[in-house]
Amino acid sequence: MLDVIKLVKVNKSFGGLHVLKDVDLEVAEGEKLVIIGPSGSGKSTTVRCMNFLEEPTSGEVYINGELLTHKNKTQIVRSSIAMVFQQFNLYPHKTVLENLTLAPIKLQKVPKAEAEERAFKYLDIVGLREKANSYPTTLSGGQQQRVAIARALCSRAKIILFDEPTSALDPETVQEVLDVMIRLASEKNITMVIVTHEMGFARQVADRVIFMDDGRIIEQGPPEHFFTNPTEERTKAFLSKILR
């Protein structure tokens, strides 16, 4: 199967801080990849290198076989990759509907009526049709994140990156977001890369789990193996802490 994302010897430094160290990673089309690891281990940076929110200091990133560069990143990101952030990052000056239609209308030149039709379709999927004309700040965290997921879907991108989508949520709204993501994970042709601390969820949706520590991929494997028989000491230590 085609690797829709491929990282080759990716390094990233912030000033003198070496955050990613020779990260090699391939993500297959339709794969649901979960990345776990302690805070500061480079999970976000890895994911952000995939859409060039962070440009690697060295190494290569390929999207659908094409080398990502400073020049072509906007074009490639626009058509192929969407992202869901920890802090939702909805546009507060726009209504929910406008948040969903802005990029399709401005970037993909979709006619307004069609873009709105598309937006309502995805609002239905995340169960928020009745909030179409609300402003994001009037919604709960869980609702905002569901809108953000709908916004990602509206781009029709086949790759969706999630950076700790439930970490900023009140505990009682976490599940509604996870439910939406679980449903999304049943779509065979959507590739999902998910950074999360929700281990039950990871086990449920992941085709493969990656454990990162100190800027490296320490261990990876299918969730059954990963959660029951981790081989690396650092993985065991992390899992025992987080699963308790």
Added chain:
Amino acid sequence: MIEQIFTPWRWQNLFTEWPLLLRAFLTTLEAAVLALLLALILGVIFGLMSSSHHRLPRAVARVYVEFFQNTPLMIQLFFVFFALPYAGINLPSFTCGVLCVGVYTGAYISEVVRAGIGSIPRGQFEAAYSQGFTYLQTMTLIILPQTVKIILPPLVNQCVNLIKNTSVLAMIAGGDLMYVANNWATNGNASYGPAYLICGVLYFCLCFPLSTWARRYEEKLKRQDIRTPEEVLETEAMAS
């Protein structure tokens, strides 16, 4: 001067010439509107430049801001009006005034715009880039519209300064309010008391509603706990 204010005939003199006064008032207004337009355009352009990740546009914007903020408007005006003709550039005094006041205020507005952009959370830029918006699209569609609310009060204050600063037109016979008041004050019967008083009242009528609105609006923002550009600049200053 004080006793002049209580001298009726000096006032009568003034009021019989009210069309002159009206024309001067309109000239001031026109100069202010045109200069404001220029200042807004320059302010947004240089504000964007000073928020850039690249060093060159930032440096250019810095030079512009520092130069115009740290030299008197009057000297800039005299330079344009008296020195440029030697380079073969002859501009009418009204144009000179609009140009100078506009460019001068633009420097202040660019700082306001820069602070406004600085007050928008990084996540907004990241969301836009992650959707594939270019830098310019990100700014015009997503960032600048969000800054409007917070930069309005300082922007209006700059507008008030601009209106008052159009009075430099008087120095180069620009036909504005201040110039006409000056003429009156010095045209034989020396009615400078009433002339300047009326002139001041008219400026006040223009500026007071604006600055009052700006102050109220800012207080409202504070109650909503939205960071004002001043606060952003303060935290920036503390951080460096």
